[in-house]
Amino acid sequence: MELEAEFTSEPFRGETDPPAHAVRARDAAENAGLSTQFGPLGTSARGEAEVLLDALPDIVRAALDGGATGLTLRIQHPGAPARAPAEPGSVLDQMIREVEAELGSRLAGLDRAGKQRAVRMLEERGAFQLRKSAAAVAEALGVTRFTVYNYLNREP
Incomplete structure (x- = not known):
């Protein structure tokens, strides 16, 4: 295990x-x-x-x-749902669905570069101004919260 x-x-x-x-x-x-x-x-x-x-x-x-x-x-346990996903129908959920539509894939199915791009797109739309958004975005991406913060701190 x-x-x-x-x-x-x-x-x-x-x-x-x-x-x-x-x-x-x-x-x-x-x-x-x-x-x-x-x-x-x-x-x-x-x-x-x-x-x-x-x-x-x-x-x-x-x-x-x-x-x-x-x-x-x-x-x-890796992959365990320890974080709450974005509430269905919430502003954050809508942002995530829009980015998925633009990228043509669920966020969790993207490669690392795609996930980094998705985080940048969400940041540009103000997603990380919303409460507990980093945890929800991490859940959607299938990564840790710290990975989301790493992506946010990377140069584009």
Whole structure:
């Protein structure tokens, strides 16, 4: 069984370079053999449940040794509906459906570049001004919230 952990270490002051505690936590996850996605607001690590669970103490220790004052952790089964989708008929749902129609595919079926384009299109339409939109868009894309934030922070 595979699990995914999303973790955010603090403090984060918006530095141009990631803080040492975030880099060390990511490195600990990768050293354990987990696949990671590293972003400005957090890291996700994915792998076999036993490997991930065994690596958590090392990840936490690495973040703390790197200067973290706190660490937030969420664990889930990949693909599990942990986030609420956009309410059917809501403004956000309509925006998502319009982007899907323009791109000719459900958001979850797009490749990485397509998902990045979809996020940019949604951002241009003001989708991320709506409450809890990042979680709903992540659900529609089939990615983590942190991945959506990474896409938002990428250069077009």
